[in-house]
Amino acid sequence: CGSFHIIQFNQIKHQIMHYVTDKPVEATLPPHCTLLLIVDPISTSCRIAQEASKRGHCIGAIWTTTTDTEERDPARYGCASLRYKFELIEGRDWTATNGKEIAVVKSVVNEAARRFNLTIAGCITGSGLPRSSQLADGLAKQMGLSTCTTPTTMIDVRNKFTQQTLLETVGLRSIKQVRGSTLDDEAVANFLDGEKYPLVIKLDEIGIQGGKIKLCHSKQEAIDHFRYLLQVIASSSNRTGAQVICQEFLRGVQVMVDNVSHNSKHKTCMVWRYDKRPANGERHVNFGMIPMESETHEAALAIPYVRQCLNAMGMKNGPSHAKCIVTVDGPVLIELNFRAHGGDGSWCHLARALTDGYSQVEASVDALLDPTAFQLLPDAPLGPFNAHGLQVHLVSHSAGEVSSMPGFQVMKHLPSFVSLSTDVTVGSTVDYTTSLSTSPGVCVLINKDESKLNKDLGLLRYLEEINALFDYKTKVESLARPTAASYSKQQKRNSRVDDMEKPSLVRIYSNDPKLTRQGMLMKRMTTIDASKEVVVVVDPYSTGCLVVNEIRSRGYQVIACWTLGFSEEMKTHTPGAAGEMKYFAEVDEQEDLADTVKAIYEAAGKLRVVACIAGGEAGVDCADEVSERMNLRTNGTHVANRRDKKIQQELIRDAGMRSVRQAAGSKWEHVVEFLQTEHYPVVLKPTDSAGSDGVKLCHNIEEAKQHFHHLFEVEAVNGGFNTEVLCQEFLRGKEYVVDQVSRDGIHKTMMFWVYDKRPANNSAFVYFGMVPVDPNSMEAKILIPYARGVLDVLAVKNGPSHAEVILTPTGPCLVEMNVRAHGGDGNWRSLARGLTGGYSQVEVTVDSYLDKKQFSITPNLPPTPFRASGQEVILVSYSRGRVIGTPGYDIIRDLQSFVYMETGIKVGSFVERTVDLLTGIGSVILMHEDESVLNADISRVREMELNNDLFEFERSGAMLTNASQRHLSEIIVGDDF
Numbered sequence: 001c002g003s004f005h006i007i008q009f010n011q012i013k014h015q016i017m018h019y020v021t022d023k024p025v026e027a028t029l030p031p032h033c034t035l036l037l038i039v040d041p042i043s044t045s046c047r048i049a050q051e052a053s054k055r056g057h058c059i060g061a062i063w064t065t066t067t068d069t070e071e072r073d074p075a076r077y078g079c080a081s082l083r084y085k086f087e088l089i090e091g092r093d094w095t096a097t098n099g100k101e102i103a104v105v106k107s108v109v110n111e112a113a114r115r116f117n118l119t120i121a122g123c124i125t126g127s128g129l130p131r132s133s134q135l136a137d138g139l140a141k142q143m144g145l146s147t148c149t150t151p152t153t154m155i156d157v158r159n160k161f162t163q164q165t166l167l168e169t170v171g172l173r174s175i176k177q178v179r180g181s182t183l184d185d186e187a188v189a190n191f192l193d194g195e196k197y198p199l200v201i202k203l204d205e206i207g208i209q210g211g212k213i214k215l216c217h218s219k220q221e222a223i224d225h226f227r228y229l230l231q232v233i234a235s236s237s238n239r240t241g242a243q244v245i246c247q248e249f250l251r252g253v254q255v256m257v258d259n260v261s262h263n264s265k266h267k268t269c270m271v272w273r274y275d276k277r278p279a280n281g282e283r284h285v286n287f288g289m290i291p292m293e294s295e296t297h298e299a300a301l302a303i304p305y306v307r308q309c310l311n312a313m314g315m316k317n318g319p320s321h322a323k324c325i326v327t328v329d330g331p332v333l334i335e336l337n338f339r340a341h342g343g344d345g346s347w348c349h350l351a352r353a354l355t356d357g358y359s360q361v362e363a364s365v366d367a368l369l370d371p372t373a374f375q376l377l378p379d380a381p382l383g384p385f386n387a388h389g390l391q392v393h394l395v396s397h398s399a400g401e402v403s404s405m406p407g408f409q410v411m412k413h414l415p416s417f418v419s420l421s422t423d424v425t426v427g428s429t430v431d432y433t434t435s436l437s438t439s440p441g442v443c444v445l446i447n448k449d450e451s452k453l454n455k456d457l458g459l460l461r462y463l464e465e466i467n468a469l470f471d472y473k474t475k476v477e478s479l480a481r482p483t484a485a486s487y488s489k490q491q492k493r494n495s496r497v498d499d500m501e502k503p504s505l506v507r508i509y510s511n512d513p514k515l516t517r518q519g520m521l522m523k524r525m526t527t528i529d530a531s532k533e534v535v536v537v538v539d540p541y542s543t544g545c546l547v548v549n550e551i552r553s554r555g556y557q558v559i560a561c562w563t564l565g566f567s568e569e570m571k572t573h574t575p576g577a578a579g580e581m582k583y584f585a586e587v588d589e590q591e592d593l594a595d596t597v598k599a600i601y602e603a604a605g606k607l608r609v610v611a612c613i614a615g616g617e618a619g620v621d622c623a624d625e626v627s628e629r630m631n632l633r634t635n636g637t638h639v640a641n642r643r644d645k646k647i648q649q650e651l652i653r654d655a656g657m658r659s660v661r662q663a664a665g666s667k668w669e670h671v672v673e674f675l676q677t678e679h680y681p682v683v684l685k686p687t688d689s690a691g692s693d694g695v696k697l698c699h700n701i702e703e704a705k706q707h708f709h710h711l712f713e714v715e716a717v718n719g720g721f722n723t724e725v726l727c728q729e730f731l732r733g734k735e736y737v738v739d740q741v742s743r744d745g746i747h748k749t750m751m752f753w754v755y756d757k758r759p760a761n762n763s764a765f766v767y768f769g770m771v772p773v774d775p776n777s778m779e780a781k782i783l784i785p786y787a788r789g790v791l792d793v794l795a796v797k798n799g800p801s802h803a804e805v806i807l808t809p810t811g812p813c814l815v816e817m818n819v820r821a822h823g824g825d826g827n828w829r830s831l832a833r834g835l836t837g838g839y840s841q842v843e844v845t846v847d848s849y850l851d852k853k854q855f856s857i858t859p860n861l862p863p864t865p866f867r868a869s870g871q872e873v874i875l876v877s878y879s880r881g882r883v884i885g886t887p888g889y890d891i892i893r894d895l896q897s898f899v900y901m902e903t904g905i906k907v908g909s910f911v912e913r914t915v916d917l918l919t920g921i922g923s924v925i926l927m928h929e930d931e932s933v934l935n936a937d938i939s940r941v942r943e944m945e946l947n948n949d950l951f952e953f954e955r956s957g958a959m960l961t962n963a964s965q966r967h968l969s970e971i972i973v974g975d976d977f
Helices: 009-019 044-054 101-115 130-142 160-169 186-194 219-235 297-312 348-354 360-369 371-376 406-412 450-465 484-488 543-553 593-604 617-629 645-654 668-677 701-711 778-793 829-836 841-850 852-857 887-893 931-946
Strands: 034-039 058-063 086-089 119-125 177-180 199-203 214-216 244-248 253-262 265-279 282-292 318-327 330-337 388-393 400-404 417-422 442-447 506-509 533-538 557-562 585-588 608-614 662-665 682-686 696-698 725-729 734-743 746-760 763-772 799-808 811-818 869-874 881-885 898-903 923-928 970-973
Touching (some): 034 130, 044 360, 086 101, 101 119, 160 244, 219 244, 265 297, 282 348, 318 360, 348 388, 406 417, 533 543, 533 617, 543 557, 557 593, 557 617, 585 593, 608 841, 645 778, 668 725, 682 701, 701 725, 734 778, 746 778, 746 829, 746 841, 799 841, 829 841, 829 898, 829 923, 887 898
Parallel strands (some): 034 058, 034 119, 058 086, 533 608
Antiparallel strands (some): 177 244, 253 265, 265 282, 417 442, 417 970, 662 725, 682 725, 734 746, 746 763, 898 923
């Protein structure tokens, strides 16, 4: 048997293939009449059973009620070829009564052995759980076999608290700890009060479902988790004597030491180190397990220390798996498991390749069944290793329902690939990896050439970073930019469009008056006696409030006209820069236009009404009707429904301009021909959708049909139900914004922007900002004339407009034209003033209605070059959780270029990863005379986002132990091994 371990690296393929074949194991040695008993052979113990079977030994499985039917299938652990000689199942073949369990099981086992004429050579635990371990040791003792621990040991050395007590007794470094079954326990209370945080709170019994180990960063968090674990104990059927442990948190390098013992002689099979890094908002995500040569600093300290721990606990025979932290003061045991290293033994291939062809699996069989071979094993793995390799824990930076796994196919063709263990298949749901339980799989890489290994590892990590491991079934993708509404996190699906912006925002302003007031023009009154004149503003909210204040600053009075159905809450939604709104009077739109005009005249009294302006999207139609009826400056109503997105596209198409290919209808038959011939993806939305309400990017006709019918089943954001669905081509290209103001058909461009959209968090279109574009650029020379042409087609002759246009490979194409000022609470106003040297769309909007001379001298385009450098930075979250602090706000506020920040996130808010406008977390206006300062500040903000430093989150807890890979059921093996 000693020669079995002399396996060269290029022979490993033969060994690994045993784990994927469905044929019964063929013994590699002559058959024996010996029987190895394993109590609950799950995870790696299946591989031990398989190795013993290959050597000609028979395996008897004894199953307790701590395992279920699924766990008893060897194929689950990559051992489909394993066949048991017999299986004895508690409740079917034996029942424990009156404390005579061991005697009953012994009788049943002896009968089975006699039936097959077998000699029992050993008995071990397969799971390491207390019930399994006690039964295995009890049987071994009564049968005169070697036991795992010293027979005279009367205490439960598998108990985590007991382990630390034993170490302290023999003078070995141990963890400071207390345990109890109530928070009223004086020792527990004193420990939680006096010990330095963070602390580890966990159960002292393994095998109790739901008993998570948690790293608690405050006393309250520790108390909460303590109480949670008490509830877990109370609801567990395996709760006898279970208590909660409170321990100090050890800082250092976490290593695992795998040993096998025979008659108290301990041999180390491998030492491993966890590769833990921040990811997805968690600071300690496991990226893998790295083998360590015995001569390395940490291994050289841990190996003798762990052997002392084994002696202290009476470990005599069989495999063990120790976890410890190598601190600055030396190694400290976390826990010692009297079983083989878990993880379903997926690490075995790696261990064999690094050593002379053996792992803890082979060594365990040697110790149990071939002592001579065990003596030939080295005391610890000899260095240097025969190859380079590691176990890679896959990390997902995205989430969704899997439609395919292209990354797995790439992975299988890597030169270093050996195996992949995963339970992800088509239809599985993958989540962001924040712990071992959310890892989508484990991959083993091995190569004799370290540079090739590193290259393959780099490619694998790159696949993770670009979310190329999986393709997901498509979902609703918002094509609208985040707004103040989305930052407030208060949207309701049944609210109308006017409710989309709500006053629950945090606004932070620069203390530098040069930035917030840069270039502000001091306006004179524009008539001899403006105080006798009044302006009607319809639905003044968001940027409309700034327009109102600009009008009032010139001496005019303002009447607010609220349209039918406009919410009371929205009437109070004012930008922070607007302050408290004051109106000369407020009137409500009436059912009849004449009655509305009459109400306005009555409110104005002796004042002369000189203009009627839309204060927001909801007020455009009413403002056009009222201004036309009152013979004021107007866009009129002869172009019906100019706000309708479908009609806008039809009008510009008829005028010979590039428009979106589209079809609309109230029945599937109305649009099916378009959807059968149009290139995918396509956009589906209600014809009168507000923002991104109901907008979906559909990638095939089945998905389009499903969403088409769905839109008629759900209530629209503006109330009521959708009556028509618009299907449009998906425009590819950068999206630009053209903000203009018109008077008598003369259009002047106030600012030209481009949206900074990039992939993030597995979403293709995440808004990162809005960047001003030089009006002399090639893009501006193409898009500005196009936008002005659209205004002419829609007969927009007066007032502000906000156009969104995509520059496609075939030219500019309108997304939508909004006949009102740029929204977003006018947060961009100070930036626009700084760039132009003193004016923005707000001031010029008032000029267009009330100051002909001033409008006439306003430049046709913004100045070039700009007077400063700046942009709107839309904040992106790469993590999720409950916010307990906002340290990033203070850093942003202290940036040299900081002007303004608006966010709905504060202490107590729950942040999601940013994928659309509903998960936006805020925006920041940055501006500075020195472009290099601006770029440095933008980089600092982006760095904080990537490092998850904007917020402090409530700790969700950290798993400090290695979870079993039992859920990773599929084993894929490389062709080259």
